[in-house]
Amino acid sequence: MRFGDAVRTALRGVGQTLITVGVVLLLFCVYELKITNLVTEREQEQLREELAQAWAEPPPPDPAVRPAAVELGEGIAVLRIPRLDDDADDPYATVVVEGTSPADLKKGPGRLVESDRPGELGNLVISGHRTTYGAPFADLDRLAPGDAVVVETRDTWYTYRVTGTEIVAPSAVEVTLPVPKRPGVEPTESVLTLTTCHPRYSARQRMVVFARLDETLAKSDGDPAALTVAAGGG
Amino acid sequence: MYVWIWRHLPGGVPGKLLGSLLLLTAAVLVLFVWVFPAVEQRLPYSDVTVDAPTEQPTEQPAERLEPAPPGGSGTPSPAAAPTA
Numbered sequence: 001m002r003f004g005d006a007v008r009t010a011l012r013g014v015g016q017t018l019i020t021v022g023v024v025l026l027l028f029c030v031y032e033l034k035i036t037n038l039v040t041e042r043e044q045e046q047l048r049e050e051l052a053q054a055w056a057e058p059p060p061p062d063p064a065v066r067p068a069a070v071e072l073g074e075g076i077a078v079l080r081i082p083r084l085d086d087d088a089d090d091p092y093a094t095v096v097v098e099g100t101s102p103a104d105l106k107k108g109p110g111r112l113v114e115s116d117r118p119g120e121l122g123n124l125v126i127s128g129h130r131t132t133y134g135a136p137f138a139d140l141d142r143l144a145p146g147d148a149v150v151v152e153t154r155d156t157w158y159t160y161r162v163t164g165t166e167i168v169a170p171s172a173v174e175v176t177l178p179v180p181k182r183p184g185v186e187p188t189e190s191v192l193t194l195t196t197c198h199p200r201y202s203a204r205q206r207m208v209v210f211a212r213l214d215e216t217l218a219k220s221d222g223d224p225a226a227l228t229v230a231a232g233g234g
Numbered sequence: 235m236y237v238w239i240w241r242h243l244p245g246g247v248p249g250k251l252l253g254s255l256l257l258l259t260a261a262v263l264v265l266f267v268w269v270f271p272a273v274e275q276r277l278p279y280s281d282v283t284v285d286a287p288t289e290q291p292t293e294q295p296a297e298r299l300e301p302a303p304p305g306g307s308g309t310p311s312p313a314a315a316p317t318a
Contacts, residue, residue, distance in 0.1 A: 016236055027262065031270045102275065 032132050036106070040134030043107040047075035047095040055154050072099035073107060077118055079126065080150040082226060084139050091227075094136045096151075100127045109136050112176060115193075118151045119158045119216055122178035122187040130196040130207075137196035140209055141165070148226030149192060149211050157224040160192040160211035167198055168206050175208045189213065 054075075070076055075095040084092040100110040109128030116122030128137035143149075143162050151158040168175060175195070178187040190213035198207035217224050243253035 012237075013235070024265065027265055028270055028273070031266055032274070035266060 036132040037134050039106060040108065040129075040136075044095055044134065047097065047107060048078075051075045051078070051095060059154065070098050072097075072101065072113075073104045074098050075108075076111060076153070078152040079109060079136075080152060080227060081143070081147070082150075083143055083147045094128075094134075096126055105129055106133050108134065109194075115176060116178065116187075116190075118153050119156060119190055119213065121190055123176060123180060123191050123193055124151070125176045125193045125195065127195045130198070131201050137194065137207075138200065140194060140196050140207055141198075143209050148214075148224075149194070149209075150224055150226055151192070152219075155219050157215075157217045157219060157227075158190075158213060159215040159217070159224045159226045160190075161214040162209060162211045163191075164210050166208045166210070168208055170203065170206055172206065172208075175210075180210060 074097060076098050077096045079092075079094045079096050081092045086092070095108050097104050097107050097110050098113065100112050104110040105128065109126045111117075112125035112127060115125035118124055129135055130137050130140070143165065145162050145164060147162040149160045149162060151160065166175070174181045174183060175193055177183055177185075179185040180191065180193055192211040192213070194209040194211070196207050197203045198205045215224060215226075239257070240250060240254070243250040245253065
């Protein structure tokens, strides 16, 4: 009798432990796939407000001073990808932050600090989450050559056009060079490199989308064709 | 364990229900606020977390100091520094 009770208690304990572990793992999935999105949504809202405020103020007298003043995690530009618009009323517009640390990337896609700035000669590298934290780059695989990737800064629209997509090893940092994959070569054009993980839910590889600067338009001169056409056609 | 907790919660069935609910909420909160964020950082290669971006900063400086990794194209580029 006493032996039977002990076995029953032990079995019950094992069963309850397994159920608890299962529930905790499920909660972890909920956290990663849902809660992290809420975190990023709130961060993006705040970044948008801060950018709107910063851009509304008159620019500093010396433009060269500005880059140094950008802090890690601060919003620096808005990324617009017409191909990824849900519909015309809900365009894809994500605030890009400075830096690619885990904390930065919880807010949104981040600019690799060693890379070049929007519109500059060289390579602007932006990395973003694909599964969690808003998953801004979840659908990067839908981009086809020729698709527009518009980077909006304080006073300029930079329209990049996708030139290709590649799946590379996680160690393939050569794609972030000023001229991607060409070490030591002096850049003669402005390119944009978007990186995220691949396949989705994994980190075994990286998906890299390359784009080349196609059009530079002062914001005072209106909206870039890539955005107006997309909106009209959508 | 759950039986033990249930037995020790005060206030009859309504009190026990309320107590259970409070305990459950507390447990979930602890998980969401402290445990999961910590675990997430330690699982760079797990299936649920994305590590592409987290890896970039560590890779980046190392790579820019070293010569180009052995590429499939076989270009013997001796450039060891980002400066051309």
